[in-house]
Amino acid sequence: MARKRRNFDQMPLPASDAKAKVKYEDPFQKAVGKRVEDAAGIFEGQGRNILYGVAAAVVLALVIWIIYSWSGRTSSEAQTALGKAIETSQAPISETPPLAGSNQKSFKTIRERSEASIGEFQNVVDKFGGQAGEKAKYFIAVNRLWLDRSVGVQELEALSSTSGEVGSLSKFALAQVRAEDGKTDEAIKLYQELDASSDPVVAKDTIKFELAKLFEKAGRKDEAVATLFELVKAASEAKDPEGKSVPLTQTAQSAKDKLKELDPEKAKEIPEPLPETPGGAMFGN
Numbered sequence: 120m121a122r123k124r125r126n127f128d129q130m131p132l133p134a135s136d137a138k139a140k141v142k143y144e145d146p147f148q149k150a151v152g153k154r155v156e157d158a159a160g161i162f163e164g165q166g167r168n169i170l171y172g173v174a175a176a177v178v179l180a181l182v183i184w185i186i187y188s189w190s191g192r193t194s195s196e197a198q199t200a201l202g203k204a205i206e207t208s209q210a211p212i213s214e215t216p217p218l219a220g221s222n223q224k225s226f227k228t229i230r231e232r233s234e235a236s237i238g239e240f241q242n243v244v245d246k247f248g249g250q251a252g253e254k255a256k257y258f259i260a261v262n263r264l265w266l267d268r269s270v271g272v273q274e275l276e277a278l279s280s281t282s283g284e285v286g287s288l289s290k291f292a293l294a295q296v297r298a299e300d301g302k303t304d305e306a307i308k309l310y311q312e313l314d315a316s317s318d319p320v321v322a323k324d325t326i327k328f329e330l331a332k333l334f335e336k337a338g339r340k341d342e343a344v345a346t347l348f349e350l351v352k353a354a355s356e357a358k359d360p361e362g363k364s365v366p367l368t369q370t371a372q373s374a375k376d377k378l379k380e381l382d383p384e385k386a387k388e389i390p391e392p393l394p395e396t397p398g399g400a401m402f403g404n
Contacts, residue, residue, distance in 0.1 A: 197246075204243060212227070284320050291321045350371060
């Protein structure tokens, strides 16, 4: 049975073409989605024009950090190959061939694109290994979910037990898969592990918001409220280097709205930000 898409900017995870509407999208792959043709240039050090789909500010910082932290540890050739493989994995799905003279790839089905992507990512693993190869394994697992869901899940499980960026991203992806499969308790456990991590890679706001949604789904309203409150309170109290309040991210604002829905009285415990004067000072008593 086909599953509807989630509204959390996630790439669908079908096990076959018959399940093409299953919902999942990994955070890094979505990050390079809108202008993925720039990915190879980024890995070659020619640009940094990356856009992110899940709360732009949070993701942009995440993606830039991952790319540049890895770029210093892999050869330019490996970076370029990985970037081109990512470009293939984001190529449009269309029955219409590209315009004459266009260098953009396109595929008729998601299955065809996934098969081509896996081949390119596997080449990165075989030819270069190292950090680029580890990241390629993550993308292989994500794309494998379109071809053989059970194998893709097994690959994510193995990667999620490793340390570092790939381990965290794989655990986040696996949590989304578990939630989509109705294994709420398992998904909650994975999100809690990420939330407890000192360096989860994925933004804590994103993790907590997903966790709160699962608590609510499981009928654990008090835990959902507590998680949302912790998220929104921290976001509301955040300051920039000059001591000024930082605007809520999209995720934090959504969490705030949800908190008001679930427990209006608890939401009132978080004060609304004071308006600023034209000179930047806060109005107050």
